[in-house]
Amino acid sequence: MTKIPVYLDINGHHHELQLEPRVTLLDALRDRLGLTGTKKGCDHGQCGACTVHVDGERVLACLTLAAQAQGRTVTTIEGLAREGEMHPVQAAFLEQDAFQCGYCTPGQIMSAVACIREGHAGSDEEIREYMAGNLCRCGAYPHIVAAVRQAAQEVAS
Amino acid sequence: MRDFSYLRAASVDAARQAAALPGAMLLAGGTTLIDLAKCGVAEPETLVDITHLKGLNGIEVSERSAIIGALAKMGHVADHADIKSRFPAVSEALWQAASAQIRNMATIGGNLMQRTRCPYFRDPANFPACNKREPGSGCSAIGGVTKGHAVLGTSDACIAMYPGDLAVALVAFDAVVHLGQSQVPVDDFFLLPGTTPDREHAIEPGEMITAIEIPGSASARRSTYLKIRDRQSYEFAAASAAVGIEFEADGRTIRDLRVALGGVATKPWRARAVEDALKGKVLEPDAVRAASLLAVEGATDHGANHYKIELAPRVVARAILKMGETA
Amino acid sequence: MTLELSLNQQPAHARQGSSIGQPLTRRDGFLKVTGGARYAADNHPPGMLYAVLAVSSIARGRVAALDTEAAKAHKGVVEVMTPKNRPALAIDPDAKDNPFMFRLDLLQNDQVRYPNQSIAVVIAETLEAATEGAALLSPRYEALPARVGLDGAKSFVPRGVGIGGPAVQHKGDVETGLRSAKTRIEATYETPAQYHNAMEPHAIVVAWDGDRLSIDTPSQGLAMAQGRIAGLFGIAPENIHIRSPFLGGGFGSKGMISGPQVLGILAARLVGRPVKLVLRREQMYGPVGHRAPTRQTLRMGMDGEGRLTAIDHHARTASSTFDDFFEPAADASHTLYASPAIATSHDAVRLDTGTPLFMRAPGEATGSIALESAIDEAAHACGMDPLEFRLRNYAEVEPMTGKPFSSKALRECYRQAAETFGWASRPLQPRLMRDADGFLTGWGMGTATFPALMFQAEARAVLRSDGSGLMETGAQDMGQGAWTAFAQIAADGLGLDIDRVEFRAGSSDLPNAGIAGGSGHTATAGMAIHNAGAAVIARLADLATGNEASPLFGAGNEGVLARGGRLYRRDDESRGESYAEILMRAGLTEIEAHGKGAPDPASQETYAKHAHGAVFAEVKVDPDFGQIRVTRLVGAFAAGRVINPRLVRSQYYGGMIWGISFALHEEAITDRRSGRIQNANLAEYHVPVNADVPSVEALLVHEDDPYVNALGIKGVGEIGITGTAGAIANAVWHATGVRPRRFPIRIEDLLG
Known part of the structure; x- marks a missing residue:
């Protein structure tokens, strides 16, 4: 199929790509733009490793066509830190040891940032439910909850 | 995934026209369609992206009813204060569905078009027989792994379970699907498999869900x-x-x-x-x-x-x- | 001169700094939280092509036809690799000369021996084209009936189980023990096939340069992978450079190089360009190992005081039709409970599956859930509290061998965990506790254990004249925290602040660090690092103490301490000088030394070496729905010296959550007609989600072990899953009165 021009706004930078329409946002980020922080765990919307923000909301890049993201703003894990300063959620993940192998971590962090922003980090129980879309095979969940709780308090104060 | 052409509909009418062409399908949140395209179940030639259409994501709640635009996101509807207070079952069905990320992508209209999780349906490469995919080809599920299959409404042709949550609440409260001008009760919108399990919804090519309406009630x-x-x-x-x-x-x-x-x-x-x-x-x-x-x-x-x-x-x-x- | 220190000669921390034991945050943490950690599939060398596997639909038979023309006609497809054009290998992939050399499916013929076996590789300019090209191959097969299930074939007694241990062992006479018993129990438990499902799919990025290979791939054992690839391709190991700085989880499935990874190397050779090959999630259910299913029968006899008179533990398991890995489940009964008679035995069937493999606590996990359930049944049969029963049968020496334990703080684990949990108020009988919401509440416990293993490792230490140090070992970090823990050991070994130590790992051009597996990596590579550090300090001390200009002159090598980048006199710490001063005076820019880590044969012979723990679980079960929630887990573990409590706690949590997963979630479900796994995805092959894990606590119990190794390290990576799974099963019984005998425990098992 012929490629189409796709304009993407990612982490504040504009990119013009020529893509087959079937290219997902995830594969565009990873294979075309070198933004490999976003991970592929299942490619079917079942693990959350590819979580990014589109227009500020957490979504799965593996089930989003790159072409669909044109005209929207995309934020990935690489765009979260500002001028080398970690986002409070990143700092909390580091401090709470909220990861082990680190593979699900970018997705967890993008999900956590949105979870707090949505107002779904009000209690540990709520955090657990609203972070349930991000699998962690290493079993870092208790520390992930602690990190989200800590970051939510910091963001609120 | 097969390649396809991609176009963005400029209006509801344009979307309907485009979707009426052979091989064309409407693309909303994509959480079912892109997934099934990767599985080789959906093989669209053209995807008509409707997610950028304006005016279809409203949530209007009154004493009489809730009217939810087809492009409203599941997550937004779940968190909507008036939905929570007047239609708690709808909110609860939504927030317990899938994950927060998927609920931010999936639209209300698209959710009604969600397809079964039957592992045989989802795996054409390994299980060619599926009456839902290929009418008359048989049912691989019968005699197979059936832990997640239906016990009600089945037929000899298909035992695939409807996996969604929202529509269960909708059917309880006599919600109506708006297909532009025409309207279909949700209960009638979903079809029993019978001898035609390939037909799941009372919707024709060129039709498009524009809203759902849930009558308010005690x-x-x-x-x-x-x-x-x-x-x-x-x-x-x-x-x-x-x-x-x-x-x-x-x-x-x-x-x-x-x-x-x-x-x-x-x-x-x-x-x-x-x-x-x-x-x-x-x-x-x-x-x-x-x-x-x-x-x-x-x-x-x-x-x-x-x-x-x-x-x-x-x-x-x-x-x-x-x-x-x-x- | 270099002092060759014999292993374990130096007492721990003879010249130590203070990094060991500190709860440092991960040194690789910043990279991991910012997306900067580069996993194998994140690499993209210039000119790289994408390779995608085509895998078999059938479980057994042969590939009769592949439509390679259709695949090649797809735009972007460069080549299709099949048995017809696959580049030659130096040896037969089915050759095997040691138990760790697993047979691989490398397109050697058209035969199919399990579902999802590789049958072709499509190579294309884009991932999308390669993926669609693979789908277009539309294979036709000649299929034979699949052999599935633990009764699916004729059983036999394997020659060895696990890493080659005897399939049948005994001490004493269990039949006599059972006959003499006052109380007896017999029960059969089934555990399903489980798949590792690391979040990172197996991936390889490979580039050939003549007969040299540059590879990025996740590996738990770089040197073994290097050796295997060298053998397959007939090239020198040193011509192969493998980088594996981060593994996105391994759990055993990345211990050996797998067939698909080698196919990536072959694909790159075929097309003469760099290639990336990444497994799709569903393709991980076949060629990269799994935990085999088991059916275990336990018989136990107890005397009038609740003392065991006999334990008989039999396990049926399964391997593939073409290779050997036999889950050593029954061996779990060798180490925990004292009994005058113990018999363990295994038999197996050969099925049309991929070959099973080590999966986090192989044998220990499957065996533990059955053993701990049976112990719970035995305690109940004797009318005893399960903790009291375990203490009554506490093993003062290793039951099977009679060897003393090198250390065993299990009593303290029981005590601390029971107290924290509040075990004392538990009613003996089941189905007596309900919470305010009407949920049936149950408390159960299990004992955790895992052997303290060591393998072989080497490290190289360097001190530089700028006062900094370097430690190199090809260690692998799959999440356990190697980058941090080893740097801590290195800092102490070098007598430097950790910030002055450059630590290199994760690459095959570094000294062989052995395998990150068997919970033995920290002990093994840690000892190599420790010894390398000691050796280089000894060299430095020689330079100083032998030079009249040094304030350390005449102190003698043993009379010198190293700390904070300075050497001091042991007898007068006011006299010392910096490493930099010593090296500069000697006119050296740097000095180096090597160290090894290995088990000490003498103590191996004398002592039984195990980590221990106790896990207590609370579950709540909906009385109408049978829905189970693990509302509380408390574990206490004693595993020798803790290098970094922050990381160790994470390892225990991870293991315990695997215990939840084993008890309640994980199961590969096979279609018996086709032999295919019908939940080969992360939506339907369940692992716990965050909401399944409300409360986990891990207590670190102090334990000094002078015998395991000089650092006193056991291992923490796998022990958490043992004990936990059984504790949950026992809690489910205590809540409901229904004894789980099939795992995972599902809603339908408790509907009643």
Whole structure:
């Protein structure tokens, strides 16, 4: 199929790509733009490793066509830190040891940032439910909850 | 995934026209369609992206009804204050579905078009026989792994379960699907497999869901969605029930009752027999449990899914009794 | 001169700094939280092509036809690799000369021996084209009936189980023990096939340069992978450079190089360009190992005081039709409970599956859930509290061998965990506790154990004249925290602040660090690092103490301490000088030394070496729905010296959550007609989600072990899953009165 021009706004930078329409946002980020922080765990919307923000909301890049993201703003894990300063959620993940192998971590962090922003980090129980879309095979969940709780308090104060 | 051409619809009419062409499909949140394209189940030639259409994501709630635009996101509807207060079962069905990320992508209209999780349906490369994909090719599920298959509404041609949550609540409260000018009750929108399991929805090429409308009612206001599953979250229902109740002035006699089941049937399953058995009666635990057994009247299992026949009435009973308690 | 220190000669921390034991945050943490950690599939060398596997639909038979023309006609497809054009290998992929050399499916013929076996590789300019090209191959097969299930074939007694241990062992006479018993129990438990499902799919990025290979791939054992690839391709190991700085989880499935990874190398050779090959999630259910199913029968006899008179533990398991890995489940009964008679035995069937493999606590996990369930049944049969029963049968020496334990703080684990949990108020009988919401509440416990293993490792230490140090070892970090823990050991070994130590790992051009597996990596590579550090300090001390200009002159090598980048006199710490001063005076820019880590044969012979723990679980079960929630887990573990409590706690949590997963979630479900796994995805093959894990606590119990190794390290990576799974099963019984005998425990098992 012929490629189409796709304009993407990612982490504040504009990119013009020529893509087959079937290219997902995830594969565009990873294979075309070198933004490999976003991970592929299942490619079917079942693990959350590819979580990014589109227009500020957490979504799965593996089930989003790159072409669909044109005209929207995309934020990935690489765009979260500002001028080398970690986002409070990143700092909390580091401090709470909220990861082990680190593979699900970018997705967890993008999900956590949105979870707090949505107002779904009000209690540990709520955090657990609203972070349930991000699998962690290493079993870092208790520390992930602690990190989200800590970051939510910091963001609120 | 096969390649396809991609176009963005500029208007609802343009979308309808484009989608009417052979091989064309509407693309909204993509959580079903892109997934199934990767599985080789959906093989569109053209995807008509409707997510950028304006004016289709509204949520209007009044005394009379809720009208939810087809492009409203599941997550937004779940969190909407008036939906929570006037249609708690709808909000609960939504927030217990999938994951937060998927709910931010999936639209209300697209959710109604969600397809079964039958592993045989989802795997054409390894299981060519599937009447839902290829009419007349047979059913690989019958005689296979059936733990997640339907016990109600099945046919010899198909036992695939309807996996969604929202539509279970919708069917309980007589919601209507808006297809532009025409309207179809949700209960009629979903089709039984019968001999044509490939036809799942009462929608024709060139038609497009534009909104759903849920009539407001006392029973919708006093409602719940109870979802039972092995995992605490991010799992399809083993069995679920949407229940709404309205009492007479005495606070004990059931004036109106709505019951629908999820996770057990080939479509969102309204259990009118349960409703009829209890309407006009005083809410009483033994009577509720007895009546709830009617929810699975006529159920047939395929071995591994037998437990659903045991489980579903218990879920219904619990949900009804829970709604009674909050009097 | 270099002092060759013999292993374990130096007492721990003879010259230590203070990094060991500190709860440092991960040194690789910043990279991991910012997306900067580069996993194998994140690499993209210039000119790289994408390779995608085509895998078999059938479980057994042969590939009769592949439509390679259709695949090649797809735009972007460069080549299709099949048995017809696959580049030659130096040896037969089915050759095997040791138990760790697993047979691989490398397109050697058209035969199919399990579902999802590789049958072709499509190589294309884009991932999308390669993926669609693979789908277009539309294979036709000649299929034979699949052999599935633990009764699916004739059983036999394997020659060895696990890493080659005897399939049948005994001490004493269990039949006599059972006959003499006052109380007996017998029960059979089934555990399903489980798949590792690391979040990172197996991936390889490979580039050939003549007969040299540059590879990015996740590996738990770089040197073994290098050796295997060298053998397959007939090239020198040193011509192969493998980088594996981060593994996105391994759990055993990345211990050996797998067939698909080698196919990536072959694909790159075929097309003469760099290639990336990444497994799709569903393709991980076949060629990269799994935990085999088991059916275990336990018989136990007890005397009038609740003392065991006999334990008989039999396990049926399964391997593939073409290779050997036999889950050593029954061996779990060798180490925990004292009994005059113990018999363990295994038999197996051969099925049309991929070959099973090590999966987090192989044998220990499967065996533990059955053993701990049976112990619970035995305690109940004797009318005893399960903790009291375990203490009554506490093993003062290793039951099977009679060897003393090198250390065993299990009593303290029981005590601390029971107290924290509040075990004392537990009613003996089941189904007596309900919470305010009407949920049936149950408390159960299990004992955790895992052997303290060591393998072989080497490290190289360097001190530089700028006062900094370097430690190199090809260690692998799959999440356990190697980058941090080893740097801590290195800092102490070098007598430097950790910030002055450059630590290199994760690459095959570094000294062989052995395998990150068997919970033995920290002990093994840690000892190599420790010894390398000691050796280089000894060299430095020689330079100083032998030079009249040094304030350390005449102190003698043993008379010198190293700390904070300075050497001091042991007898007068006011006299010392910096490393930099010593090296500069000697006119050296740097000095180096090597160290090894290995088990000490003498103590191996004398002592039984195990980590221990106790896990207590609370579950709540909906009385109508059978829905189970693990509302509380408390574990206490004693595993020798803790290098970094922050990381160790994470390892225990991870293991315990695997215990939840084993008890309640994980199961590969096979279609018996086709032999295919019908939940080969992360939506339907369940692992716990965050909401399944409300409360986990891990207590770190102090334990000094002078015998395991000089650092006193056991291992923490796998022990958490043992004990936990059984504790949950026992809690489910205590809540409901229904004894789980099939795992995972599902809603339908408790509907009643």
